[in-house]
Amino acid sequence: MEDGERTMVDKDLVAKMDEQIQAIKKAALELKEISGGIEAVDRNADRILTSAKMLEINVSDALDIM
Numbered sequence: 001m002e003d004g005e006r007t008m009v010d011k012d013l014v015a016k017m018d019e020q021i022q023a024i025k026k027a028a029l030e031l032k033e034i035s036g037g038i039e040a041v042d043r044n045a046d047r048i049l050t051s052a053k054m055l056e057i058n059v060s061d062a063l064d065i066m
Helices: 011-034 039-065
Strands: none
Touching: 011 039
């Protein structure tokens, strides 16, 4: 990409990505709820939630300003 060049992003595409991010977050939270306290599952679900948060910062928050 050249300096000053911007990529146009379709708002509908960003909204679809946001839906998927929220689904990932929901699934990880549900996994933690049913894990029965299995530490490995809880730790990995926490990692998924951390990654989902980064995606929210990158995608979901951008949707709010589009």
